[in-house]
Amino acid sequence: MTKEEYKGLVEELKRHSHLYYVLDQPEITDYNYDLLYKEVEKIERQHPQWVDGDSPTQRVGGELLSGFVKVAHPRPLGSLDNSFNEADLINFARRVEMLGESTDYVLEEKIDGLSVVLHYRRGRFILGATRGDGLQGEDVTQNLRTIRTIPLELGEEVDLVVRGEVYLPKKQFLRLNKEQEEAGKAPFANPRNAAAGSIRQLDSKLVARRGLSILVFDLIEGPSFSHHDQKLAYLKNLGFKVITTQIYENIEGIIDRIPIFERERTTKDYEIDGLVIKVNEEDLQRKLGETSKAPRWAIAYKFPPQRARTKLIDVVWSVGRTGVVTPTAILEPVHLAGTKVQRASLHNVDYIKEKDIHIGDEVFVEKAGEIIPQVIGVDPLKREGYFPVEIPKLCPSCASTLVHLDDEVALRCVNATCPAKLLRLLEHFVSRDAMEIQGLGQRILLSFMEGGYLKSPEDLYHLKKYREELIHLPGFGEKSIDGILEQIEKSREKTLDRLLFGLGIQHIGRIAARALALHYKNLQELRGAKEAELIEIEGIGPILARSLETYFENEQNHEFLDHLERLGLGVPLKEEGADRNFENLRFVVTGSFPLPRREIESALTRAGAKVSSSVSKNTDYLLLGENPGSKQEKAIELEIKILSLDEIKALGLEID
Template sequence: MRLAKQIARANRLYHAEDAPEISDAEYDALVRRNAELEAAFPHLIRADSPSALVGHEVAASPLGKVAHEVRMMSLDNAFTDEEVGEFVARVRRFLALGDDAEVAMTAEDKIDGLSCSLRYENGKLVRAATRGDGQVGEDVTANVAHIADIPQELRWGQHHPPTPSSEEEGEQFALFKAPSSLEEGVGGGGPTEQPPEVLEIRGEVYMAKSDFLALNAAQEAKGDKLFANPRNAAAGSLRQKDASVTAARPLRFLAHGWGAASDVPAASQYEMMQKIARWGVPVSPLLVRCTSTADLLAHYRSIGQQRPNLPYDIDGVVYKVDRLDWQERLGFVAKAPRWGMAHKFPAERAETTLEAIDIQVGRTGKLTPVGRLKPVLVGGVTVTNVTLHNRDEIGRLGLRVGDRIVLQRAGDVIPQVVENLTREEPRDPYHFPDHCPECASEAVAEEGEVDVRCTAGLICPAQRVERLKHFVGRPALDIEGLGEKTIVEFYQLGWLNSPADIFRLRKRRSDIVGREGWKDKSVDNLLAAIEAKRSPDAARLLFGLGIRHIGAVTARDLLKRFVTLPALRAVAEATHSSPDGGGGPAQLVEGHPPADGLPPRSGEEAIAELLSIDGVGPVVVEALADFFHEPHNVAVWEDLLSEVSPPDYIVETKASAVAGKIVVFTGKLETMSRDEAKAQAEALGARAAGSVSAKTGLVVAGPGAGTKLKQAAALGIEVIDEAAWAEIVKNAG
């Protein structure tokens, strides 16, 4: 769907270029819409889903790159009280806690700033870096030296509370009143111990509202470009090549957590944040510790009421499980911790006119309608475009060009249309196209789907270019220097028509040199970046091919099981020998032997093997089978593998007694939840399965184990209890 591309573009403009086209609320609305669609239609999850991505890769920049020792994650969002309650309930379920067990959490305002990590060694600041894509950020050490809130050396022995940037800011904080049932915010006095030898303090660089207004007034007086909002001003000010520019800008900093640390001298989030404040780094004065969901929501509402009076912009409240040992057990999902959540503030609305409906063709051929609007100000941001999602959404709202509509920005992101105010007015209905606007091929919706897609595949110029852009993008091969503009240029010249053509560009060096913007050094840099991907990560390569429903996570799950791409191809091809896939004995493409060198599988065996992988369902199996059943796709696949040689996909795990085994958990688990047990098995190099078979290597049985325990005994499979499993986990290297 077009949402993935829109979110990717918004991430690039927001995180890498500090030039957002949409507001935070609009962006959240896009992400929210994407999450809702993926939850409602898991079989439609796209290969380029942004749900597993954090921020954006560091673009070409005069600032150096810094690899984060501990990944800087983002947070999942909640928008309703019910979602907050479900978040707390999920924590209880994962940790196998009773309903009466206290689950304490911290709650603090979510500042709308630029994430930054400060690395202190022996109490001295040695490096500062932006978040970037969570793994690699930009080195801004020289720039943060000019931010008064960020000490060059931590202090200890006596608490020094953070000071307001102005008398006005102090008065604004004084207006805030937390619910009486909550513990006081961070700021108690008293001595504190020396900080750890290594400590990365993480937080937000921001600009106060009053400072932002003064900066824009000065910009206007000089005839310079105005900043869109305080966050944009802060990001642009911090990411300056010339640190003197940063020094002239009134930037501030508030810490909200930590990354790498040689020691964490606290048992809770709240206690550790108090220590950070006592070491001289400002922490939000609105940070409190709550012991119930009701307290979390009360604090959320209190902050929401005081939001207009706070000295800086916020877009919600962040909740974190307080106990650090529980945080460690909860761990992470694709891009966010299970132990944290951002509770966003409600959406803002505005009315405007729908002036046109344009159709954009995406990488998979989907026709996405985009509404062009009469510009309207929503929450301080001018909105000119809105996604209309698909044909059914246009029909549901009865949209036509000229209608008056209501827009909603949920959590400060790209807006969505929530109401058509003039749908009853007599006017010709909008007719969704039945042919692709790019290549004039027929456009249809598959049975059971709402999306209309161009049927031309790689023949369609829009799809070909988009697929190439996806292939070289950050989640896929991540080829630096081969951006959208270059791909379009080389495609129009006839040099790029398939992924394999990228690796043949070295033969066109003399043709590229001398073209506008291309000199010897830039061409050599591009070709070197391409050559560096001759042995790509197999999962990234698989994801880069853009097979429908094969996202980055699914690609990794498939390769964890099959290790090599030929082995995956073999099992995918074998699925067509099933009654559902065509019947008859196992069919081998063009009579070749199985690609993985193993005996032929029946279709039923191949399908069962794929379905045994967590996260792989019938839709993914069908997508793989269809991809390798199409001769054109096989030709693209073989052409590409003639140019690249991905190594076997080996996942680094802890050395353990169960590495490589299939583990089945049965019965009641008393010290952990089933999800936690599966996560532990994967971390030990094992694979958790839901049923016992001859391939099962170990069964962990708790009280109440029944049929599976009997099956294990009949097959002679080793059975242990939960305590023995805990010892295996403890002794893993």
């Protein structure tokens, strides 16, 4: 190893450090980054005269992004030294025990998210910041206030500073990436990137929709305790969601448990990339002290990545509801994280080109957030003249020309009559949260489409004309067809918000659809609305307003919407029910109830109330169920009246 080679490794490590800590766009896995970091550390120990003062091993973190105010931390926030094997853990324990004192250890899961610091004054949340470079971070208070698991008011009027890890639950990660792909945007590589990117959004409303959560793992300033686990118990009693811990008398007990934690990591709703071992006794922590970048009383054990190597056999392309065409890798079967994997995501065309993926390549597959298999790279040395992935020019369903818009990473089919788009739209239209037409699964919808009976969602309401033909289709009979027709007729009673959601307009979810239905009596009124008018509606921002205006101005949608209007679909919310006991009162519903929340929200809407997803100064009542979370704290802070389900029933709310 020469000094020039060392400098080259340092530059490579600095580049990856910047990509990871500053841009949240890592090009290599955490495991490979840690191995590179260890290699540089090893060389620096062997050749201390070479050490570059700007090497990532000599400092913690990265630079701050512009757009947020810088905040100094009350004390430096170091990172942890990493270990990759039993020997590292045993050496750590020996260094601890050199002081001649016995101690027990706290074992915690290492959540793969974004580290933040929360400040409380007299029990109220006043400031939240990212870790940044360890000395100062970015003020992201408004964004953190949207996270339900962060208490805005504590059980005591105390001044304290705590540290936690913001993460995106796996279910929310799946939902978010689905929305990204439908919008023609690049999906997030993993939940950590999604969490970090969300917290740094300038629009806190967007952050609120992401569904982030937090696990608190340390008390930085506040009351003193003799042991670390006592601090966490105290924080839990105050209302924080704290990291799960286990106490061990020696390091050997922890080593024995590592295989179990590795197996169980896939069962969690959050991503775990390792374990954290801490000295439990606070006094011993102080004696052990810290280096310039890490405490001597704690160490991280990093799990190896869940990765497999296999062969890419083919790439198939599928069309989504909004016309986005996405590639899927067909692989030689390989076992990964306890399951057999034969298909994996390739995200989009740009991703395939960037990774230079060819049919027949030896590819590396990982599970994004331990959920979705994805191809993360290829081994070019194993390539033997295989041909590149053919990018389609025509839609795989309808053979119309695909477009690649300048502001999107996805290919898109813009043919309004594309069969694949129609099938996805029909599935969405009949779904539980839309028109709720039971009995119409994919197989039946396909059968009706192939028979020429369904070319658009409005055709569902003309199927009764063809009853005699339908009952003679293979696999059907009078009973099954009559049941389907009955469900279709029942859907005529569904409200305007359900119809709007069922249209599958880009970015328009259930909450946005409800906000629109509360403002407009019918489709005709809404179709005439312009962007400037739409953004005045609570819960409808510029992105949603533009999406609506684009949808209603598209000539291909005019005839479809005209048909829906003639069918009289979409019962106006403001005309639903005779009793208007809660006219124009603003409600927020939170917590668990003995019946579905949507039934309660529908009852409130029928009674004239406006239902919102978040508590604000304009909220009149908070309807409270069990395990309510931070909305209760926000309501108390704003002195908003709180009602139980029994209390609101006593006030005259009728629930079906």
